[in-house]
Amino acid sequence: MSVSKAKKPMTLESLLPKIVLAPTTAVMLVCMYGFMIWTGALSFTKSRMLPQWDFVGFDQYAKLFANPRWDVALNNLVVFGVLFIAVSLLLGLFLAILLDQKIRLEGTLRTIYLYPMAVSFVVTGTAWKWILNPGLGLEKLVRDLGFENFEFRWLVEQDMAIYTIVIAAVWQSSGFVMAMFLAGLRGVDDSLIKAAEIDGASKMKAYWYVILPILRPVFFSAIVILSHIAIKSFDLVQALTGGGPGYASDLPANFMYTYAFNRAQMGVGASSAMIMLMGVLAIIVPYLYSELRGGKNGR
């Protein structure tokens, strides 16, 4: 479909498209791919405060995986990732199906469900930190209602802090999943449900057997996007728990930041960043592959 013709003489005009694209290409090659390689190389050196190029093989990775704090961060990522994705998907789908029942005020409700997506994770973290405040927040509210012994102090409990991050992240992102599913549902032909109902299926069954399979690509995209958000999560932890108590609610991104910038352990920081990259690649490459293959005919 390209307009430029190959056989034209080399004029400035014919070179313009390349000239326009050149700066972005150069910057992309250096600042994305070059930097990725640089970080990769750094992860094989014993750099601490400053980069230095004494190669030590996989030592930094060995150090990384022997570090209990990294262990906690990885475990947290699994717990957080699974719960965050599962709850956001279920809630998003549930709300989308309800909203698809010819609801009055649909526009207003949609706006309400989606607004958290417009605010920063730091704001979200700050708000939930106050709501979950042991002593003055939710705990006090419920106690004032008469449940004098009610306890809710996940924010300061080693084992539970990570779940507060799940709550806040679901609050922020589930509306977005709702919007994706709703868009998907709007693309489904109404007559399909009617046909299923005529065949005697209940509405519930019609959704389960007819609609959900059609929405498979939306599930797929939503899972990819949510896992991407999960792996990159940094600000929310920083604002809500600061990774604490201790480092009980650290995620890999917080680990990387702490080691690379606060503890002058550049090699460890770089190796943790590379592991994060691998994680993202494992999710993104199959996704991009199927997207690009399926989308060849111009989107």
Next chain:
Amino acid sequence: MVANRSFNLGRLFIYGCLFAFALFYLAPLYVMLTTSFKDIEEIRSGNLLALPQDPTLYAWIKAWSSACTGSECQGLAPFFMNSVKVVVPAVILSTVIGALNGYVLSKWRFRGSDLMFGMLLFGCFIPFQVILLPMARLLAELGLANTVTGLVLVHVIYGVAFTTLFFRNFYVSVPTELVKAAQLDGASFFQIFRHIFLPVSLPIFTVTIIWQFTQIWNDFLFGVVYSGPGTQPITVALNNLVNTSMGGKEYNVDMAAAVIAALPTLLVYIFAGKYFVRGLTAGAVKG
């Protein structure tokens, strides 16, 4: 809920659920706002959901002009300005570059341009942790460490992948015949862009600008890594304010500060929600 025949238990359940969840999403905003208008006495004695008995602007004034964000106590005002100084040039530059890139990648493809686009698309996904360290070195080399200019540069570099994607996907749908006809009439590369593409571009410019504005205003990672004491954006300052414990904790000031930090993007969402959602789906699903 006046509908006569469809009003039954099922409908009641649906509306009940929808409104219950609306409350769940609204609750944090409600709590932030009400807390920000209370004084600290009332916060300690009352509860989370109570309306302020005696509304005061104390927390707002303090959050804006005198709250401590680390060692200095000038409130959020200077940091709000820092964010503005970063956001405005970064949004304009990344949008303009993205528009031109998208124009080339959709209508002036050449050998290698598809590969370039693929590589750029991939760049939308990389976790920024893999570029943080070398970028810090580069900024230091350029003398831009801890400067607003440095932060603008970083946001432009990593924002262009998204803006290019937006424009490219939008311009693909402009008929190629139009471009060919204009070429036959002797129109140049930039003339075609100016007279055929720009006039139809308002929606995509709106979507892109809103997307970039939201992303950059809400950014915390680049801000915390690449800014110094005087150049921190508002998200970093908010985090410092909340985590600075000088004297008693003032939750009302924290909440006022959080609302101040959220206000610009919230306003954009309220007034241009349609475009915001469009960017979200275009940016997130495709990138």
